[in-house]
Amino acid sequence: xxxxxxxxxxxxxxxxxxxxxxxxxxxxxxxxxxxxxxxxxxxxxxxxxxxxxxxxxxxxxxxxxxxxxxxxxxxxxxxxxxxxxxxxxxxxxxxxxxxxxxxxxxxxxxxxxxxxxxxxxxxxxxxxxxxxxxxxxxxxxxxxxxxxxxxxxxxxxxxxxxxxxxxxxxxxxxxxxxxxxxxxxxxxxxxxxxxxxxxxxxxxxxxxxxxxxxxxxxxxxxxxxxxxxxxxxxxxxxxxxxxxxxxxxxxxxxxxxxxxxxxxxxxxxxxxxxxxxxxxxxxxxxxxxxxxxxxxxxxxxx
Numbered sequence: 001x002x003x004x005x006x007x008x009x010x011x012x013x014x015x016x017x018x019x020x021x022x023x024x025x026x027x028x029x030x031x032x033x034x035x036x037x038x039x040x041x042x043x044x045x046x047x048x049x050x051x052x053x054x055x056x057x058x059x060x061x062x063x064x065x066x067x068x069x070x071x072x073x074x075x076x077x078x079x080x081x082x083x084x085x086x087x088x089x090x091x092x093x094x095x096x097x098x099x100x101x102x103x104x105x106x107x108x109x110x111x112x113x114x115x116x117x118x119x120x121x122x123x124x125x126x127x128x129x130x131x132x133x134x135x136x137x138x139x140x141x142x143x144x145x146x147x148x149x150x151x152x153x154x155x156x157x158x159x160x161x162x163x164x165x166x167x168x169x170x171x172x173x174x175x176x177x178x179x180x181x182x183x184x185x186x187x188x189x190x191x192x193x194x195x196x197x198x199x200x201x202x203x204x205x206x207x208x209x210x211x212x213x214x215x216x217x218x219x220x221x222x223x224x225x226x227x228x229x230x231x232x233x234x235x236x237x238x239x240x241x242x243x244x245x246x247x248x249x250x251x252x253x254x255x256x257x258x259x260x261x262x263x264x265x266x267x268x269x270x271x272x273x274x275x276x277x278x279x280x281x282x283x284x285x286x287x288x289x290x291x292x293x294x295x296x297x298x299x300x301x302x
Contacts, residue, residue, distance in 0.1 A: 005186045012119035017102035019093075021158060024067045025286055027074040027293075035287040037249075041275050042291030044247040045080060045215050046298060053214035053246075054082040056207055058229060060220035061089025064160065065104040068219075068285040069094065073163045079301025080292055082214075083207045084141075084164050085172040085200075087224040088180035091144050091161065095126055098148045098159040116181070123185025125151070131192045139203055140196035141171035170207060172200035174228045204228065209236035211246045217288075218263045219251040220281055226262035233267070249275040251284050 045055055057072065063086075075081045096103035099121060110116025117123075126144060133143025145165035148156050156162045164171035175197045177183060177190055208216075208229065218225055236243045248267050250259040255278075264274030277284050292298060 004188075007118070007184060007186050008114075009118045009120035009123060009185065010115060012096070012100060012121045015105055015119055017096075017100075018104040018106065019065050019067065019097075019102060021097070021101040021155065024070050024158060025282065026070050027289060030071075030286045030289075032286055032290045033283045035277060035279055035284050037275050037277055038284070038287045038291050041215075041247075041249050041277065041288065042295050044249075044273065044275070045288075045292055046295045048213060048215045048247070049080055049301060050297065051213055054207060054211055055080055055215045056083045056204075056211065056217070057081050057085065058216065058218045058221055058225035059084075059086045059090055060222065060225070061087065061093050063220045063281050063285065064090055064093040064097070066281050068281055069097070069158060069160045071285050071289040072160055073158075075289060075292065076160075076163060076167055076169055077302055078293070081169065083170040083172070083204065084160060085170075085174065085204055085225065085228075087221055088173060088175040088182075091141065091173045092122060092126070092180060092182060094159050094161050095144055095148065096122060098153040098156045098162060099125075101155045101158070117184050118181075123182050124187055126182045127185055127187040127189065127192075130196050131187075131189055134189075134192035134195040137199070138196065139200035140173040140175065140193070141200055143196055144173070145171055170203050172204045173197065174200060174204070174224055176224060179224075201228065201232065205232040205235050208232040209239070209241035209243065211236075212242045213245045215247045215249070216263070216267075217249050217251065218259055219285065221259070222252065222256050223258055226258040230262045230266070244271060247273040247275065249277055251277040251279075251281065251288075253278070253280065 129147035
Protein backbone atom coordinates (compact mmCIF):
# COMPACT_ATOMS: atom_id res chain seq x y z
CA UNK A 1 0.00 0.00 0.00
CA UNK A 2 1.19 3.53 -0.73
CA UNK A 3 2.10 5.62 2.30
CA UNK A 4 -0.31 8.57 2.25
CA UNK A 5 1.56 10.21 5.13
CA UNK A 6 4.31 11.08 2.64
CA UNK A 7 2.00 13.08 0.36
CA UNK A 8 3.47 16.53 -0.32
CA UNK A 9 1.36 19.68 -0.02
CA UNK A 10 2.04 23.37 -0.60
CA UNK A 11 0.68 26.70 0.78
CA UNK A 12 -2.57 27.72 -0.86
CA UNK A 13 -1.30 31.26 -1.40
CA UNK A 14 1.09 29.88 -4.02
CA UNK A 15 -1.77 28.61 -6.16
CA UNK A 16 -3.24 30.46 -9.12
CA UNK A 17 -7.04 30.41 -9.15
CA UNK A 18 -9.64 30.94 -11.83
CA UNK A 19 -12.26 32.53 -9.53
CA UNK A 20 -11.96 35.50 -7.19
CA UNK A 21 -14.56 37.58 -5.35
CA UNK A 22 -14.44 40.25 -8.04
CA UNK A 23 -16.43 37.78 -10.16
CA UNK A 24 -19.09 37.14 -7.51
CA UNK A 25 -22.60 37.81 -8.85
CA UNK A 26 -24.15 40.19 -6.31
CA UNK A 27 -27.92 40.52 -5.73
CA UNK A 28 -27.74 44.29 -6.06
CA UNK A 29 -25.96 44.31 -9.43
CA UNK A 30 -26.52 41.66 -12.06
CA UNK A 31 -28.02 41.46 -15.53
CA UNK A 32 -30.85 39.06 -16.33
CA UNK A 33 -31.32 37.09 -19.53
CA UNK A 34 -34.59 35.33 -20.37
CA UNK A 35 -34.57 31.66 -19.30
CA UNK A 36 -37.25 29.25 -20.46
CA UNK A 37 -39.57 27.94 -17.72
CA UNK A 38 -38.12 30.26 -15.07
CA UNK A 39 -41.27 32.30 -14.52
CA UNK A 40 -43.20 29.07 -13.98
CA UNK A 41 -40.62 27.88 -11.48
CA UNK A 42 -40.71 31.21 -9.64
CA UNK A 43 -44.50 30.84 -9.39
CA UNK A 44 -44.04 27.43 -7.75
CA UNK A 45 -41.37 28.66 -5.30
CA UNK A 46 -43.38 31.69 -4.17
CA UNK A 47 -46.58 29.62 -3.91
CA UNK A 48 -44.76 27.00 -1.84
CA UNK A 49 -43.50 29.58 0.63
CA UNK A 50 -46.91 31.26 0.86
CA UNK A 51 -48.35 27.84 1.73
CA UNK A 52 -45.71 27.28 4.41
CA UNK A 53 -43.97 24.52 2.41
CA UNK A 54 -40.22 24.01 2.10
CA UNK A 55 -37.69 24.81 -0.62
CA UNK A 56 -34.63 22.55 -0.81
CA UNK A 57 -31.63 23.53 -2.94
CA UNK A 58 -29.19 20.81 -4.04
CA UNK A 59 -26.14 21.83 -6.05
CA UNK A 60 -22.78 21.00 -7.53
CA UNK A 61 -19.51 22.83 -7.04
CA UNK A 62 -19.71 24.81 -10.29
CA UNK A 63 -22.55 26.87 -8.81
CA UNK A 64 -20.20 28.19 -6.13
CA UNK A 65 -17.05 28.56 -8.22
CA UNK A 66 -18.96 30.49 -10.90
CA UNK A 67 -19.98 33.11 -8.35
CA UNK A 68 -23.64 32.30 -7.68
CA UNK A 69 -23.24 31.87 -3.92
CA UNK A 70 -24.20 35.44 -3.01
CA UNK A 71 -27.56 35.04 -4.77
CA UNK A 72 -28.34 31.85 -2.84
CA UNK A 73 -27.29 33.57 0.39
CA UNK A 74 -29.68 36.42 -0.36
CA UNK A 75 -32.55 33.98 -0.97
CA UNK A 76 -31.74 32.22 2.32
CA UNK A 77 -31.81 35.54 4.15
CA UNK A 78 -35.13 36.44 2.55
CA UNK A 79 -36.64 33.13 3.69
CA UNK A 80 -36.90 31.40 0.31
CA UNK A 81 -34.45 28.53 0.93
CA UNK A 82 -35.06 26.19 3.86
CA UNK A 83 -32.21 23.74 3.28
CA UNK A 84 -28.99 24.04 1.27
CA UNK A 85 -27.10 20.92 0.21
CA UNK A 86 -24.32 19.90 -2.12
CA UNK A 87 -21.60 17.47 -3.05
CA UNK A 88 -18.08 17.59 -1.64
CA UNK A 89 -16.82 20.11 -4.18
CA UNK A 90 -19.40 22.63 -2.94
CA UNK A 91 -17.81 22.55 0.51
CA UNK A 92 -14.29 22.90 -0.90
CA UNK A 93 -15.01 25.90 -3.13
CA UNK A 94 -17.11 27.49 -0.40
CA UNK A 95 -14.36 27.05 2.19
CA UNK A 96 -11.64 28.43 -0.09
CA UNK A 97 -13.74 31.49 -0.86
CA UNK A 98 -14.17 32.08 2.88
CA UNK A 99 -10.43 31.60 3.46
CA UNK A 100 -8.77 33.50 0.61
CA UNK A 101 -11.60 34.93 -1.51
CA UNK A 102 -10.52 32.72 -4.41
CA UNK A 103 -10.99 29.13 -5.63
CA UNK A 104 -10.83 26.81 -8.66
CA UNK A 105 -7.33 25.75 -9.65
CA UNK A 106 -6.11 24.77 -13.12
CA UNK A 107 -6.33 20.97 -13.07
CA UNK A 108 -4.13 19.97 -16.07
CA UNK A 109 -1.15 21.92 -14.72
CA UNK A 110 -1.45 20.27 -11.31
CA UNK A 111 -1.68 16.79 -12.76
CA UNK A 112 1.72 17.14 -14.40
CA UNK A 113 3.63 17.38 -11.11
CA UNK A 114 1.11 15.79 -8.75
CA UNK A 115 0.20 19.09 -7.10
CA UNK A 116 -3.47 19.12 -8.12
CA UNK A 117 -5.62 19.43 -5.01
CA UNK A 118 -2.63 19.56 -2.69
CA UNK A 119 -3.13 23.00 -1.13
CA UNK A 120 -2.24 22.45 2.52
CA UNK A 121 -4.80 24.70 4.19
CA UNK A 122 -7.74 23.25 2.26
CA UNK A 123 -6.77 19.70 3.12
CA UNK A 124 -5.69 20.21 6.72
CA UNK A 125 -8.33 22.68 7.90
CA UNK A 126 -11.27 20.93 6.28
CA UNK A 127 -10.23 17.47 7.40
CA UNK A 128 -9.68 18.68 10.95
CA UNK A 129 -13.13 20.28 10.90
CA UNK A 130 -14.63 16.97 9.73
CA UNK A 131 -12.78 15.05 12.46
CA UNK A 132 -14.07 17.52 15.07
CA UNK A 133 -17.60 17.30 13.69
CA UNK A 134 -17.54 13.52 13.87
CA UNK A 135 -16.35 13.66 17.47
CA UNK A 136 -19.17 16.07 18.35
CA UNK A 137 -21.93 14.27 16.44
CA UNK A 138 -22.34 16.98 13.83
CA UNK A 139 -22.80 16.66 10.09
CA UNK A 140 -20.17 17.50 7.49
CA UNK A 141 -21.81 20.75 6.35
CA UNK A 142 -22.21 22.24 9.80
CA UNK A 143 -18.74 20.97 10.73
CA UNK A 144 -17.16 23.05 7.96
CA UNK A 145 -19.41 26.03 8.70
CA UNK A 146 -18.55 25.89 12.41
CA UNK A 147 -14.84 25.91 11.60
CA UNK A 148 -15.28 28.89 9.27
CA UNK A 149 -17.03 30.66 12.15
CA UNK A 150 -14.56 29.68 14.87
CA UNK A 151 -11.56 30.65 12.75
CA UNK A 152 -13.28 33.90 11.73
CA UNK A 153 -12.19 33.37 8.14
CA UNK A 154 -11.87 36.76 6.43
CA UNK A 155 -14.41 36.23 3.65
CA UNK A 156 -16.99 34.20 5.61
CA UNK A 157 -19.78 36.61 4.66
CA UNK A 158 -19.56 35.12 1.15
CA UNK A 159 -19.71 31.51 2.36
CA UNK A 160 -22.98 29.71 1.64
CA UNK A 161 -22.36 27.17 4.42
CA UNK A 162 -21.45 29.80 7.01
CA UNK A 163 -24.55 31.87 6.22
CA UNK A 164 -26.78 28.80 6.51
CA UNK A 165 -25.13 28.02 9.86
CA UNK A 166 -25.74 31.58 11.06
CA UNK A 167 -29.39 31.45 9.94
CA UNK A 168 -30.02 28.02 11.45
CA UNK A 169 -30.80 26.53 8.02
CA UNK A 170 -29.72 22.91 7.43
CA UNK A 171 -26.55 22.82 5.34
CA UNK A 172 -25.65 19.28 4.29
CA UNK A 173 -22.75 17.88 2.28
CA UNK A 174 -22.87 14.48 0.61
CA UNK A 175 -19.61 12.88 -0.51
CA UNK A 176 -18.24 9.92 -2.42
CA UNK A 177 -15.04 8.90 -0.65
CA UNK A 178 -12.10 9.40 -2.99
CA UNK A 179 -13.97 11.93 -5.08
CA UNK A 180 -12.73 15.18 -3.54
CA UNK A 181 -9.30 16.78 -3.31
CA UNK A 182 -9.31 16.83 0.50
CA UNK A 183 -9.37 13.02 0.42
CA UNK A 184 -5.80 13.23 -0.90
CA UNK A 185 -4.53 14.89 2.29
CA UNK A 186 -2.68 12.84 4.94
CA UNK A 187 -5.14 14.03 7.61
CA UNK A 188 -8.17 12.61 5.81
CA UNK A 189 -10.08 10.05 7.88
CA UNK A 190 -12.56 7.78 6.08
CA UNK A 191 -14.51 7.01 9.23
CA UNK A 192 -15.04 10.72 9.96
CA UNK A 193 -16.09 11.37 6.37
CA UNK A 194 -18.57 8.53 6.54
CA UNK A 195 -20.00 9.51 9.92
CA UNK A 196 -20.49 13.19 9.09
CA UNK A 197 -21.81 12.70 5.56
CA UNK A 198 -24.19 9.98 6.75
CA UNK A 199 -25.45 12.33 9.47
CA UNK A 200 -26.14 14.86 6.71
CA UNK A 201 -27.98 12.15 4.75
CA UNK A 202 -30.25 11.67 7.76
CA UNK A 203 -30.87 15.43 7.87
CA UNK A 204 -31.72 15.74 4.17
CA UNK A 205 -33.99 12.70 4.39
CA UNK A 206 -35.88 14.46 7.21
CA UNK A 207 -36.28 17.53 5.01
CA UNK A 208 -37.48 15.49 2.03
CA UNK A 209 -39.97 13.68 4.26
CA UNK A 210 -41.59 17.12 4.80
CA UNK A 211 -41.56 18.23 1.14
CA UNK A 212 -45.33 18.00 0.51
CA UNK A 213 -46.25 20.97 -1.72
CA UNK A 214 -42.65 22.16 -1.57
CA UNK A 215 -39.95 22.66 -4.19
CA UNK A 216 -36.68 20.78 -4.78
CA UNK A 217 -34.07 22.50 -6.97
CA UNK A 218 -31.08 20.59 -8.31
CA UNK A 219 -28.59 23.12 -9.63
CA UNK A 220 -25.65 21.58 -11.43
CA UNK A 221 -25.18 18.23 -9.70
CA UNK A 222 -25.10 15.48 -12.31
CA UNK A 223 -24.66 12.42 -10.08
CA UNK A 224 -24.32 12.75 -6.29
CA UNK A 225 -27.31 14.92 -5.40
CA UNK A 226 -29.80 13.21 -7.76
CA UNK A 227 -28.82 9.87 -6.24
CA UNK A 228 -29.01 11.18 -2.66
CA UNK A 229 -32.43 12.66 -3.43
CA UNK A 230 -33.70 9.37 -4.86
CA UNK A 231 -32.66 7.37 -1.80
CA UNK A 232 -33.95 9.94 0.68
CA UNK A 233 -37.29 10.13 -1.13
CA UNK A 234 -37.54 6.33 -1.10
CA UNK A 235 -36.97 6.23 2.67
CA UNK A 236 -39.58 8.93 3.22
CA UNK A 237 -42.16 7.01 1.21
CA UNK A 238 -41.17 3.71 2.82
CA UNK A 239 -41.88 5.22 6.25
CA UNK A 240 -45.28 6.52 5.15
CA UNK A 241 -44.47 10.24 5.11
CA UNK A 242 -46.71 12.59 3.15
CA UNK A 243 -44.48 13.46 0.21
CA UNK A 244 -47.03 14.64 -2.31
CA UNK A 245 -47.66 17.49 -4.69
CA UNK A 246 -44.13 18.83 -4.71
CA UNK A 247 -42.27 20.49 -7.58
CA UNK A 248 -38.78 19.62 -8.79
CA UNK A 249 -36.49 21.55 -11.11
CA UNK A 250 -33.18 20.61 -12.67
CA UNK A 251 -30.69 23.28 -13.75
CA UNK A 252 -27.85 22.32 -16.07
CA UNK A 253 -26.08 23.01 -19.35
CA UNK A 254 -27.11 19.76 -21.03
CA UNK A 255 -29.64 16.98 -20.58
CA UNK A 256 -28.20 14.14 -18.47
CA UNK A 257 -29.74 10.81 -17.51
CA UNK A 258 -29.58 10.87 -13.72
CA UNK A 259 -30.92 14.39 -13.13
CA UNK A 260 -33.62 13.85 -15.78
CA UNK A 261 -34.86 10.57 -14.28
CA UNK A 262 -34.19 11.03 -10.55
CA UNK A 263 -35.10 14.71 -10.25
CA UNK A 264 -37.70 15.25 -12.97
CA UNK A 265 -39.36 12.17 -14.45
CA UNK A 266 -39.72 9.77 -11.54
CA UNK A 267 -41.07 12.33 -9.02
CA UNK A 268 -43.39 13.63 -11.76
CA UNK A 269 -44.75 10.10 -12.20
CA UNK A 270 -45.69 10.21 -8.50
CA UNK A 271 -47.90 13.24 -9.04
CA UNK A 272 -45.35 16.04 -8.82
CA UNK A 273 -44.30 18.68 -11.34
CA UNK A 274 -40.89 18.55 -13.04
CA UNK A 275 -39.40 21.70 -14.59
CA UNK A 276 -36.32 21.61 -16.80
CA UNK A 277 -34.08 24.69 -16.66
CA UNK A 278 -31.39 24.71 -19.31
CA UNK A 279 -28.46 27.11 -19.44
CA UNK A 280 -25.28 28.45 -17.87
CA UNK A 281 -25.48 28.83 -14.08
CA UNK A 282 -24.30 32.43 -14.43
CA UNK A 283 -27.56 33.06 -16.30
CA UNK A 284 -30.03 30.66 -14.70
CA UNK A 285 -29.29 31.37 -11.01
CA UNK A 286 -29.61 35.16 -11.46
CA UNK A 287 -32.83 34.52 -13.40
CA UNK A 288 -34.13 32.42 -10.49
CA UNK A 289 -33.23 35.14 -7.98
CA UNK A 290 -34.82 37.81 -10.15
CA UNK A 291 -37.95 35.73 -10.81
CA UNK A 292 -38.56 35.22 -7.10
CA UNK A 293 -37.66 38.72 -5.88
CA UNK A 294 -39.73 40.50 -8.56
CA UNK A 295 -42.68 38.13 -8.34
CA UNK A 296 -46.03 39.93 -7.85
CA UNK A 297 -46.62 37.94 -4.65
CA UNK A 298 -43.06 38.19 -3.32
CA UNK A 299 -42.66 39.11 0.34
CA UNK A 300 -39.47 39.17 2.37
CA UNK A 301 -40.07 36.30 4.80
CA UNK A 302 -37.03 36.93 6.97
